[in-house]
Amino acid sequence: MISKDLSIDxxxxxxxxxxxxSSSPVGNCYDMCAKAYDLGWGGVVFKxxxxxxxxxxxxxxxxDALTKEGTPFIGFKNMEQIAEHSLQENLADLRKLKxxxxxxxxxxxxxxxxxxxxxxxxxxxxxxxxDMIEMNLSCPQMTSHAMGSDVGANPELCRAFCxxxxxxxxxxLMAKMTPNxxxxxxxxxxxxxxxxxxxxxxxxxxxxxxxxxxxKVGLPIINGKSSISGYSGKAVKPVALRxxxxxxxxxxxxxxxxxxxxxxxxWEDAAEFILLGASTLxxxxxxxxxxxxxxxxxxxxxxxxxxxxxxDRLEDLVGLANASMVPAESLDRDYIVYPRLDEERCIGxxxxxxxxxxxxxxxxxxxxxTRRPSCNTEKCVGCHxxxxxxxxxxxxxxxxxxxxxRKGKAEDKSI
Amino acid sequence: MTTAYEEKISPEYTxxxxxxxxxxxxxxxxxxxxxxxxxxxxxxxxxxxxxxxxFKGAAEIVRENNSLGGVCAHVCPTERYCQAGCSRCGIDRxxxxxxxxxxxxxxxxxxxxxxLRPGAPNGRHVAVVGAGPAGxxxxxxxxxxxxxxxxxxxxxxxxxxxxxxxPAYRLPDEVVDADVAAIERLGVRFRCGVTVxxxxxxESLKAEYDAVLVATGAGEGKTLPLFDxxxxxxxxxxxxxxxxxxxxxxxxxxxxxxxxxxxxxxxxAATTLKKLGVRRVTDVxxxxxxxxxxxxxxLEGARNAGVTIIDGYIPVAVEGKAVVFRHRHIDAELRLxxxxxxxxxxxxxxxxxxGLAMNGxxxxxxxxxxxxxxxxxxGDIAPGDKTVVWAVRKGREAARAIHSSxxxxxxx
Ligand SMILES: Cc1cc2nc3c(=O)[nH]c(=O)nc-3n(C[C@H](O)[C@H](O)[C@H](O)COP(=O)(O)OP(=O)(O)OC[C@H]3O[C@@H](n4cnc5c(N)ncnc54)[C@H](O)[C@@H]3O)c2cc1C
Ligand SMILES: Cc1cc2nc3c(=O)[nH]c(=O)nc-3n(C[C@H](O)[C@H](O)[C@H](O)COP(=O)(O)O)c2cc1C
Ligand code: SF4
Ligand code: SF4
Ligand code: SF4
Numbered sequence: 037m038i039s040k041d042l043s044i045d046x047x048x049x050x051x052x053x054x055x056x057x058s059s060s061p062v063g064n065c066y067d068m069c070a071k072a073y074d075l076g077w078g079g080v081v082f083k084x085x086x087x088x089x090x091x092x093x094x095x096x097x098x099x100d101a102l103t104k105e106g107t108p109f110i111g112f113k114n115m116e117q118i119a120e121h122s123l124q125e126n127l128a129d130l131r132k133l134k135x136x137x138x139x140x141x142x143x144x145x146x147x148x149x150x151x152x153x154x155x156x157x158x159x160x161x162x163x164x165x166x167d168m169i170e171m172n173l174s175c176p177q178m179t180s181h182a183m184g185s186d187v188g189a190n191p192e193l194c195r196a197f198c199x200x201x202x203x204x205x206x207x208x209l210m211a212k213m214t215p216n217x218x219x220x221x222x223x224x225x226x227x228x229x230x231x232x233x234x235x236x237x238x239x240x241x242x243x244x245x246x247x248x249x250x251x252k253v254g255l256p257i258i259n260g261k262s263s264i265s266g267y268s269g270k271a272v273k274p275v276a277l278r279x280x281x282x283x284x285x286x287x288x289x290x291x292x293x294x295x296x297x298x299x300x301x302x303w304e305d306a307a308e309f310i311l312l313g314a315s316t317l318x319x320x321x322x323x324x325x326x327x328x329x330x331x332x333x334x335x336x337x338x339x340x341x342x343x344x345x346x347x348d349r350l351e352d353l354v355g356l357a358n359a360s361m362v363p364a365e366s367l368d369r370d371y372i373v374y375p376r377l378d379e380e381r382c383i384g385x386x387x388x389x390x391x392x393x394x395x396x397x398x399x400x401x402x403x404x405x406t407r408r409p410s411c412n413t414e415k416c417v418g419c420h421x422x423x424x425x426x427x428x429x430x431x432x433x434x435x436x437x438x439x440x441x442r443k444g445k446a447e448d449k450s451i
Numbered sequence: 452m453t454t455a456y457e458e459k460i461s462p463e464y465t466x467x468x469x470x471x472x473x474x475x476x477x478x479x480x481x482x483x484x485x486x487x488x489x490x491x492x493x494x495x496x497x498x499x500x501x502x503x504x505x506f507k508g509a510a511e512i513v514r515e516n517n518s519l520g521g522v523c524a525h526v527c528p529t530e531r532y533c534q535a536g537c538s539r540c541g542i543d544r545x546x547x548x549x550x551x552x553x554x555x556x557x558x559x560x561x562x563x564x565x566x567l568r569p570g571a572p573n574g575r576h577v578a579v580v581g582a583g584p585a586g587x588x589x590x591x592x593x594x595x596x597x598x599x600x601x602x603x604x605x606x607x608x609x610x611x612x613x614x615x616x617x618p619a620y621r622l623p624d625e626v627v628d629a630d631v632a633a634i635e636r637l638g639v640r641f642r643c644g645v646t647v648x649x650x651x652x653x654e655s656l657k658a659e660y661d662a663v664l665v666a667t668g669a670g671e672g673k674t675l676p677l678f679d680x681x682x683x684x685x686x687x688x689x690x691x692x693x694x695x696x697x698x699x700x701x702x703x704x705x706x707x708x709x710x711x712x713x714x715x716x717x718x719x720a721a722t723t724l725k726k727l728g729v730r731r732v733t734d735v736x737x738x739x740x741x742x743x744x745x746x747x748x749x750l751e752g753a754r755n756a757g758v759t760i761i762d763g764y765i766p767v768a769v770e771g772k773a774v775v776f777r778h779r780h781i782d783a784e785l786r787l788x789x790x791x792x793x794x795x796x797x798x799x800x801x802x803x804x805x806g807l808a809m810n811g812x813x814x815x816x817x818x819x820x821x822x823x824x825x826x827x828x829x830g831d832i833a834p835g836d837k838t839v840v841w842a843v844r845k846g847r848e849a850a851r852a853i854h855s856s857x858x859x860x861x862x863x
Binding site for chain 2: 037038093107111301302303304326329330332334335336337427428429
C-alpha cells in the first residue's frame with residue numbers, strides 16, 4: 037500500500053494529515069473523536085461550545101435530505117445549533133482528548149453572544165488543551181440573533197469578537213465564515229484585522245430542501261411547522277470552492293491560510309479544495325452518511341494523486357489552481373471547440389439530439405436509419421451540452437476553429 | 452486472431468458503469484460479503500474504495516489480500532461465497548462483486564501498478580512443489596515475510612489448473628500471466644519442467660531447504676472401468692489442458708460428443724466442445740438439477756452455448772457406438788451414440804513419489820503440517836473446498852504455518 041507523508045503545517049500547528057472532522061455532531065464527545073483519531077483523521081474540530089448561560093434545546097426530527105434518482109444525500113439539511121453537552125462536559129472531553137492523543141490536532145470551536153463570552157470561552161478551551169480555536173460566526177439557525185450567521189454577516193461585530201477571543205487566548209485562531217452573504221472578503225478582512233490567523237469556509241447555506249405536499253409544510257415537520265436552515269453535503273461543494281477562490285483573489289490575500297469545508301466526500305474533492313488554497317480540510321455530512329472510515333480512501337487517494345503529480349510535500353499543491361480562475365471578461369472568446377463523435381462508442385440513444393434541440397442550438401442532426409447524430413457546424417456554438425449528456429462518453433472535444441475575423445491560431449489554444 | 456474458444460464471456464465495466472454497480476452497494480457494517488470470502492479479499496473494503504473513486508486504493512486492497520486477485524475475479528463462484536450473503540439481496544439482487552473486482556484488477560494491469568513488496572530477507576529458504584494457486588499464494592506470502600522461495604513445477608509454465616485447466620474464455624491468458632508475473636517480480640524463483648519425486652527427490656529438497664510445501668493439486672482425471680480401452684474416451688482435464696494450449700486450433704471435430712459428469716469441469720468441457728464447433732454436445736449428469744454441482748453461472752454458460760444437459764443418469768453399459776444410461780431413481784433408460792466421450796467424473800491427487808501419507812485425495816495433515824516437521828501441504832490436497840479461492844486461502848495459511856513452525860524451531 038502506498039505510503040506518503042501527508043503532513044502539513046497550518047497556522048503554526050503540524051497536522052499529520054489535512055483531514056479533520058468539522059465542528060458538528062460527528063465530533064460531539066470524547067468517544068467519537070477518539071474513534072475518529074484511531075481511524076486516521078489528522079484533526080478534530082470539536083462540536084461548537086457555547087457559554088453556560090445559553091441553553092440549547094433542539095427540535096426533533098432535525099434533518100432532511102435532497103435526493104435524485106438513485107443517489108442518496110445530494111445535499112443535507114440540518115436544524116441543529118451548538119453543543120448539547122454542558123460546558124463542563126465539553127471541557128473535560130477536550131482535556132481527555134489532548135491527554136490521550138497528544139500528537140493529533142484538537143481544535144475547539146466556540147461561540148459567544150457578547151465579547152465577554154468569547155473571551156472567557158477562549159481562555160477555557162486553551163486551558164483545556166486545545167491546539168487551535170475556530171470561531172463559529174456562521175451557524176444559520178441559532179435561536180439568538182446575537183449568535184451565528186447574523187454575526188458572521190457583520191464585519192464590525194466579527195472584528196470585535198476576534199479581538200475578544202485574542203484577549204482570552206494566544207492560540208492560533210480561525211474564523212469560520214457563513215456563505216449566506218454575497219462577498220466574504222470584507223468579513224474575512226475584518227476577522228484578520230481583529231486578530232484571526234486564518235479562515236475556515238464554509239458553514240451551511242440557508243435552505244428549504246423539500247416540502248410535504250399533502251400537509252403543505254416544509255421538511256422536517258416540527259409540530260406542523262418548519263424553518264429555513266443550513267444545507268451541506270456534496271451539493272454545496274461548488275459554492276464552497278467559489279468562496280475560497282474569491283477569498284484568495286482578494287487584494288493581499290493570495291496566501292491566506294484556509295481550512296476548506298463543504299461537501300468533501302472523496303480525495304478528488306479534497307484535492308480541489310487544496311488546489312484552490314485550502315491547507316486543511318474539514319468534513320461533516322459525508323461522515324454522518326458513511327462514517328469515519330471514509331478517511332481511509334481520502335488519505336490513500338490523496339497519496340496516489342501526489343505520487344502521480346510527482347509531489348512529495350502536500351503544501352506544494354496548495355493554491356496551484358488559483359491563478360487559473362480569472363474574471364469572465366478576461367477569458368479568450370475567439371474560438372469554438374466542436375464536439376467529435378466516436379461512432380464505435382455511440383449506442384444510439386439520441387439524448388444528445390434531444391438536449392441540443394431543446395437546450396442548445398439545434399445543431400445535432402439525427403439519422404433515423406442509423407440512429408446516429410451528426411453535428412452541423414453552421415449551427416453548433418460549441419457549448420458542449422451534448423458532451424455532458426452522452427451516457428457513454430461518445431462525444432468529446434473535437435476540432436478547434438477560430439471565429440471569423442479573430443487573430444491567433446486554433447492549434448495554440450489550450451482546450 | 453483470437454479463436455471462438457478464446458472469446459471472453461464476461462462483460463467488462465466502464466468507469467461509469469462500475470460506479471453504477473458500486474453505488475448499489477450498501478456499504479454495510481460488518482459486511483457479510485467480506486466475511487464470506489474464503490481468502491479474505493475484503494470485497495466490502497475495495498468496493499468502498501471504488502465508491503469513493505479511489506481506484507488505485509481498491510487495487511491495493513485486492514492485491515494485498517489476495518496475490519491471485521485478478522484470477523479470482525474471473526473464476527470465483529461468487530454466488531457460493533461473497534455474493535451469497537450480500538445484504539442487497541434484501542432489496543433486489545447481490546452486488547456483482549466479481550465484476551467490480553475484474554474492473555479493479557484490469558485497471559491495475561493497465562496501469563502496471565506494482566503493489567506487492569518482498570519482506571526484509573530473513574535468511575531462510577523454502578521449497579514449494581507445484582505452481583498452482585495454492586503454491587503461488589504460499590510463495591508470495593512467504594516472500595512478503597522475507598523468505599527465499601524456489602517453486603518446482605513439472606509443467607513448462609506456472610499456474611496449475613489456471614493455465615492447464617480452466618478454459619481461456621473464462622480466464623484469459625493475460626490475467627494468469629499478470630498475476631504470475633507479479634509474484635515473479637516479488638523475487639520468487641520458478642524451476643519449471645522439474646517433477647519432484649522423479650527429477651528431484653523429496654529427500655534432497657528436505658536436506659537443502661528449511662521447509663517444503665507440497666501443493667501438487669489433483670491433476671489427474673478419474674476414469675470409469677466401463678470405458679477402459681475405449682479409444683473415443685478422454686478425461687476432461689486432459690482434453691481441457693490440450694485445448695488451452697492449442698487454443699482450439701487443430702482439434703479434430705466429432706459429430707456428436709458426449710460428456711459424462713455434472714460439475715464445473717463437465718460444463719467447461721461441454722462448453723469448450725461447442726466453442727470448437729462440435730454440432731451436438733450432450734452432457735449426462737449423475738446429479739439431478741435440484742442438487743447440481745456446477746455453479747449456476749457455469750450451467751447457464753453451457754446451456755447458452757447450446758449444450759444438451761440430461762440430469763440424473765448413470766452410465767451402465769457400452770453397446771457398440773452407444774452408451775447406455777439408467778436413471779438413478781426412475782425406471783428409465785437412455786441410449787446415446789457418440790464419436791467422442793469425455794469423462795468429467797472427478798479428479799484425483801497424484802502424489803506418487805512424494806512420500807506423503809494419503810487419505811484418499813487428501814494428504815494426512817493438521818493445520819497444513821504433516822507428520823514430518825519439515826513438510827507442509829496446501830491446495831486441493833489439503834482439507835477444504837476445491838476451488839481457486841480456497842487454494843489461495845490454504846496457501847496463505849500454510850505459509851503462516853511454515854513461518855510459525857520455523858520460528859518455533861529456531862527458539863527451541
Ligand atoms: C476444468 C476445471 C475448471 C475449474 N474451474 C474452477 C473455477 O471456475 N473456479 C474455481 O474456484 N475453481 C475451479 N477449479 C478448481 C481449481 O482449479 C482447483 O481447486 C485449484 O487449481 C487447486 O489449486 P492447487 O494449487 O491445489 O492445484 P493445481 O491448480 O492443480 O496445481 C498443482 C500444480 O502442481 C504441479 N505438480 C503436480 N505434481 C507435481 C510434482 N510431482 N512436481 C512438481 N509439480 C507438480 C502441477 O503440474 C500443477 O501445476 C477448476 C478445476 C478444473 C479442473
Ligand atoms: C448536523 C450538523 C451540525 C452542525 N453543527 C455545526 C456546529 O456546531 N458548528 C459549526 O461550526 N458548524 C456546524 N455544522 C457545519 C459543518 O461543520 C460544515 O461547515 C458544513 O456542514 C459543511 O460541510 P459538509 O458538507 O462536509 O457537511 C454542522 C453541520 C451539520 C450537518
Ligand atoms: S440515528 Fe440514532 S439517535 Fe438518531 S433517531 Fe436514529 S436511533 Fe435515534
Ligand atoms: S448521447 Fe451519446 S450515445 Fe446517445 S446518440 Fe448521442 S452520441 Fe450516441
Ligand atoms: S454485503 Fe453486499 S451490499 Fe453489503 S457491503 Fe458487501 S457487497 Fe455491499
